[in-house]
Amino acid sequence: MEQLFWAAFTMVAGVFGCVLYFWASNFLLDAAWPPRGPRAGANITRANAIRPWLFLFPALAVLVIYLVYPVFNSMWLSLHDSTGRRFVGAANWGWLVEDAKFRESMRNNLLWLVVVPAAATLFGLAAAALTDRLRWGNLAKSLIFMPMAISFIGAAVIWKFIYDYRAEGQEQIGLLNAIVVASGGAPAAWITVPFWNNFFLMAILVWIQTGFAMVILSAALRGIPEETIEAAILDGAGPWQVFWKIKVPQIWGTIAVVWTTVTILVLKVFDIVLAMTNGQWGSQVLANLMFDWMFRGFDYGRASSVAMVIMLLVTPIMVWNIRNARAEMR
Amino acid sequence: MDNIAGTRARLTWAVNLAVLALVLLWTLPTAGLLISSFRDRDQIAASGWWTALAPSERAEQFRAAPPSAAVEASGAWVIEGNLLAGRGGEIRAFGINVNRPAEFPPGATATHPQGQRITVAADGAYSIVHDAQPTGTTGQRIFALTLTPPRFTFENYRTVLFSEGIGQSFLNTMTVTIPATVIPILVAAFAAYALAWMEFPGRALIIAAIVGLLVVPLQMALIPLLQLHNSIGIGKAYLGIWLAHTGFGLPLAIYLLRNYMAGLPREIIESARVDGATDFQIFLRIILPLSFPALASFAIFQFLWVWNDLLVATVFLGNNEEQLVMTGRLRELLGSKGGEWEILAASAFVSIAVPLVVFFTMQKYLVRGLLAGSVKGG
Numbered sequence: 001m002e003q004l005f006w007a008a009f010t011m012v013a014g015v016f017g018c019v020l021y022f023w024a025s026n027f028l029l030d031a032a033w034p035p036r037g038p039r040a041g042a043n044i045t046r047a048n049a050i051r052p053w054l055f056l057f058p059a060l061a062v063l064v065i066y067l068v069y070p071v072f073n074s075m076w077l078s079l080h081d082s083t084g085r086r087f088v089g090a091a092n093w094g095w096l097v098e099d100a101k102f103r104e105s106m107r108n109n110l111l112w113l114v115v116v117p118a119a120a121t122l123f124g125l126a127a128a129a130l131t132d133r134l135r136w137g138n139l140a141k142s143l144i145f146m147p148m149a150i151s152f153i154g155a156a157v158i159w160k161f162i163y164d165y166r167a168e169g170q171e172q173i174g175l176l177n178a179i180v181v182a183s184g185g186a187p188a189a190w191i192t193v194p195f196w197n198n199f200f201l202m203a204i205l206v207w208i209q210t211g212f213a214m215v216i217l218s219a220a221l222r223g224i225p226e227e228t229i230e231a232a233i234l235d236g237a238g239p240w241q242v243f244w245k246i247k248v249p250q251i252w253g254t255i256a257v258v259w260t261t262v263t264i265l266v267l268k269v270f271d272i273v274l275a276m277t278n279g280q281w282g283s284q285v286l287a288n289l290m291f292d293w294m295f296r297g298f299d300y301g302r303a304s305s306v307a308m309v310i311m312l313l314v315t316p317i318m319v320w321n322i323r324n325a326r327a328e329m330r
Numbered sequence: 331m332d333n334i335a336g337t338r339a340r341l342t343w344a345v346n347l348a349v350l351a352l353v354l355l356w357t358l359p360t361a362g363l364l365i366s367s368f369r370d371r372d373q374i375a376a377s378g379w380w381t382a383l384a385p386s387e388r389a390e391q392f393r394a395a396p397p398s399a400a401v402e403a404s405g406a407w408v409i410e411g412n413l414l415a416g417r418g419g420e421i422r423a424f425g426i427n428v429n430r431p432a433e434f435p436p437g438a439t440a441t442h443p444q445g446q447r448i449t450v451a452a453d454g455a456y457s458i459v460h461d462a463q464p465t466g467t468t469g470q471r472i473f474a475l476t477l478t479p480p481r482f483t484f485e486n487y488r489t490v491l492f493s494e495g496i497g498q499s500f501l502n503t504m505t506v507t508i509p510a511t512v513i514p515i516l517v518a519a520f521a522a523y524a525l526a527w528m529e530f531p532g533r534a535l536i537i538a539a540i541v542g543l544l545v546v547p548l549q550m551a552l553i554p555l556l557q558l559h560n561s562i563g564i565g566k567a568y569l570g571i572w573l574a575h576t577g578f579g580l581p582l583a584i585y586l587l588r589n590y591m592a593g594l595p596r597e598i599i600e601s602a603r604v605d606g607a608t609d610f611q612i613f614l615r616i617i618l619p620l621s622f623p624a625l626a627s628f629a630i631f632q633f634l635w636v637w638n639d640l641l642v643a644t645v646f647l648g649n650n651e652e653q654l655v656m657t658g659r660l661r662e663l664l665g666s667k668g669g670e671w672e673i674l675a676a677s678a679f680v681s682i683a684v685p686l687v688v689f690f691t692m693q694k695y696l697v698r699g700l701l702a703g704s705v706k707g708g
Binding site for chain 1: 664671
């Protein structure tokens with residue numbers, strides 16, 4: 001309780017501190033160049049040139065310290081040894097290329113990159129298109145959207161229970177194995193089956209992300225002009241044709257946005273793999289490999305180079321986003 | 331459009347069924363764990379959660395009261411008791427030989443090779459009748475097929491909240507989440523106002539940089555910031571994680587709020603300027619109240635993200651009793667109590683209850699924020 005009190009106190013202090021900063025800095029600015037008197041015009045111009053930077057300063061300071069500086073520092077660290085003191089050139093990068101676990105992570109990450117965004121977008125599109133036609137569509141949407149609020153680690157517990165395995169002949173308490181046994185198959189410890197276990201882990205992220213895709217795509221589908229659909233129906237198009245040939249082509253832009261957003265998330269996926277397999281049985285991914293080298297290997301050089309690989313994979317999307325944002329502002 | 335084409339009944343059925351299948355697929359995993367969190371350890375181990383509502387039939391082994399409990403009555407020695415004492419249910423069949431555990435129907439009398447006669451009633455009451463005073467120390471073994479009615483318990487929640495440390499972790503998570511949600515909003519709101527409504531050189535560049543920072547992977551920041559925190563003396567403490575979450579949440583906050591504020595009508599702001607209001611006043615009196623929907627959207631995002639985060643908490647907080655957050659505790663339990671589903675299920679639900687409540691009550695703002703964040707800007 002005392003701890004919560006301190007948290008609340010810090011919050012209030014922080015909020016007051018912020019307000020005080022903004023208020024005081026504005027006050028000082030107006031005191032230094034008062035917007036009245038003989039030189040009012042010049043003073044206002046000068047104060048207005050400075051004021052934006054007063055508003056921006058705290059945000060920019062935090063952004064630079066917490067996001068910009070680390071990118072460059074990571075670059076620097078990736079060229080140094082495990083303690084970060086001795087320059088080793090490209091040695092960490094050479095090690096990466098040779099390392100079997102890194103190759104496994106790259107292969108798995110590529111699999112994740114293909115399967116998860118595709119499946120989440122497809123399921124999301126299906127859910128959006130189908131629920132729009134139903135009276136209980138909003139309830140259905142809420143329920144499909146719900147996993148979004150569940151933490152990755154909570155989702156891992158939920159799905160580990162689904163994949164639970166008991167030896168053959170015992171009563172299966174995991175849903176998947178119960179279904180397999182009921183339909184005459186042999187139970188298996190799914191998350192320990194190399195290669196295929198990747199797909200069982202991906203299912204969890206698809207389960208979480210489908211709701212996101214559904215919400216965005218559903219809004220896009222509703223934004224399609226009615227006339228195009230009416231025209232198609234009058235020309236004799238069936239529901240299937242209307243969907244694939246009229247609706248989907250009109251929301252390509254939104255599909256691309258959903259796809260890239262899920263892609264970025266996939267590149268950073270960590271909690272699920274850590275909790276389900278911790279990279280054993282051939283299921284390692286980059287983010288967990290980085291965590292491994294940081295917390296169990298204590299090799300900051302290698303960990304930083306793995307982080308740099310993730311950064312490099314994200315960069316094309318970053319450039320694409322910036323170009324889109326700039327085009328939109330014009 | 332349906333009214334033009336006319337909806338075919340069969341198609342409507344197919345759509346209903348397809349959506350029902352999707353909804354089941356998306357809710358069953360959670361429902362399974364939720365139901366399991368109310369079952370006790372034996373029930374979870376003995377049968378799948380989908381049988382929880384049906385009475386469960388199980389083959390069990392009991393031991394009757396020891397021979398010393400025998401009471402002499404009309405020339406015979408009788409041991410009496412109840413196999414199902416204190417738990418309820420029903421005996422479907424019983425037996426006294428391990429190879430034929432369900433040989434007799436309830437109420438029948440089984441005769442032991444040594445002469446005693448054993449009767450078990452459907453309600454579990456048994457009597458063992460000996461002709462002479464029985465000797466020995468162990469009671470008679472009785473096998474039975476029992477039918478146990480559905481039973482639910484809050485015991486698991488009591489256990490995890492008070493003896494597995496989830497209660498403390500709940501407080502820790504609150505301690506992390508509240509300031510880490512409120513502080514970035516304030517900082518971002520001022521910056522967003524400057525980027526939306528003030529003219530200055532370099533504005534477009536800063537906006538572009540913020541869009542770029544939106545996708546910077548967290549992994550980049552972990553090692554440099556951990557070293558930074560250690561060198562300036564913050565170390566692993568709440569202050570550090572509040573700052574870290576503020577930093578990681580700011581790009582989205584500024585981006586969302588700027589988009590929203592830039593869409594506010596120009597006339598309101600211009601007329602306030604003409605009336606002599608300063609930027610500070612315009613911001614506090616006009617922009618901030620009008621931006622409430624966007625502020626709420628971001629607050630929900632940040633709240634869910636911070637509450638559910640494991641990575642940042644693992645790196646920037648210690649894992650002692652006063653600092654271990656719920657996601658971290660859950661991960662630890664997954665490792666140490668991998669098979670104890672009653673503990674895991676209840677812990678998981680304590681940790682996801684708050685986000686779920688926030689989700690269902692504030693869904694409107696969450697959806698609005700999602701749409702503003704990804705459709706508008708890309």
